[in-house]
Amino acid sequence: MAIAKPEMKPGEKKKIKTEEGEVLLIYLGGDKYIATEAKCPHLGCDLEKYGVLIREEIVCQCHFSHFSILDGKPIKGASKKSLKIFKVITDGNLLKITSS
Numbered sequence: 001m002a003i004a005k006p007e008m009k010p011g012e013k014k015k016i017k018t019e020e021g022e023v024l025l026i027y028l029g030g031d032k033y034i035a036t037e038a039k040c041p042h043l044g045c046d047l048e049k050y051g052v053l054i055r056e057e058i059v060c061q062c063h064f065s066h067f068s069i070l071d072g073k074p075i076k077g078a079s080k081k082s083l084k085i086f087k088v089i090t091d092g093n094l095l096k097i098t099s100s
């Protein structure tokens with residue numbers, strides 16, 4: 001799916017609705033974004049509120065699960081399930097978000 005590029009500051013997180021459910025978009029600056037499912041796969045905490053990006057990991061602060069932003073695999077912490085990561089491609093004023 002493609003959406004208009006939202007107004008975001010570097011480091012900001014924002015939930016957007018897609019056909020695949022809610023997606024959490026994290027803006028890294030320039031044309032760089034990360035998109036993941038909006039809820040933690042452990043017990044469903046809202047990652048817009050409880051998720052923190054630390055280097056190449058998203059940490060859910062509910063029970064401190066760490067997920068790789070590269071493939072969503074759990075690195076340490078409570079979750080044994082992977083976090084779904086989407087591919088984000090910028091195209092002018094559009095963001096194309098697809099399952100990776």
Ligand code: FES
Nearest residue numbers: 040042043060063
């Ligand atoms: S709900 Fe995210 S670590 Fe438990």
